[in-house]
Amino acid sequence: MNNTLSNPMSKVVALFVAVVMLMATLLISPDKAAAALPDGQYPIGVTILKDVNGQPSTEPSMTNSYIVGPKFLNVRNGKNYVSFTFTQSKQITHFKVNGVDSTVVSQDLAANTRVIEFEVPNLTQTSSAWISINWPEINYVNSYNVWVKYDNLPVGLN
Numbered sequence: 820m821n822n823t824l825s826n827p828m829s830k831v832v833a834l835f836v837a838v839v840m841l842m843a844t845l846l847i848s849p850d851k852a853a854a855a856l857p858d859g860q861y862p863i864g865v866t867i868l869k870d871v872n873g874q875p876s877t878e879p880s881m882t883n884s885y886i887v888g889p890k891f892l893n894v895r896n897g898k899n900y901v902s903f904t905f906t907q908s909k910q911i912t913h914f915k916v917n918g919v920d921s922t923v924v925s926q927d928l929a930a931n932t933r934v935i936e937f938e939v940p941n942l943t944q945t946s947s948a949w950i951s952i953n954w955p956e957i958n959y960v961n962s963y964n965v966w967v968k969y970d971n972l973p974v975g976l977n
């Protein structure tokens with residue numbers, strides 16, 4: 820029989836190819852590190868960027884002036900949520916991320932602040948967001964597209 824694999828050298832080559840393919844498969848398999856971050860609260864950097872023609876610009880948005888205190892990544896059941904505190908809480912009626920309204924974690928009516936939270940499946944990407952402001956006392960009733968950028972991510976997420 821003149822089968823190619825009957826040649827001992829071909830068997831060595833075939834085995835070598837199989838080992839290389841196995842190693843490549845292991846190397847290319849999706850990075851599980853991000854999903855493996857333990858549940859908990861991690862301080863991170865969050866910057867709101869201006870939107871220019873539907874794309875994130877490099878310029879910071881005015882929205883940053885209405886965010887105070889630390890920003891956090893909250894990992895729960897393997898899912899990533901980002902939280903921070905808005906000032907002018909009453910006036911900022913909505914902050915949607917990827918089309919979904921952020922949830923209220925807590926609020927301080929006297930201080931006019933609230934802690935909001937939203938899910939971010941991939942923190943290495945900038946999220947599209949939308950902010951709505953209703954401040955009739957100063958005749959400022961506007962809504963804008965903005966972008967949310969994350970940095971100083973915990974090891975395992977960047």
Ligand code: HEM
Nearest residue numbers: 868869870879880881882885907910911950952959963965
């Ligand atoms: C809760 C308060 C406010 C929030 C969250 C807010 C947010 C924004 C956002 C997101 C933009 C779009 C450009 C960018 O991303 O920076 C913007 C633009 C602007 N805002 Fe505000 N803003 C607030 C209050 C005010 C006030 C009090 C004034 C002035 C009295 C003001 C004046 C302007 C002006 C002049 C622009 C640029 C005009 C434009 O691009 O249409 N904003 N603001």
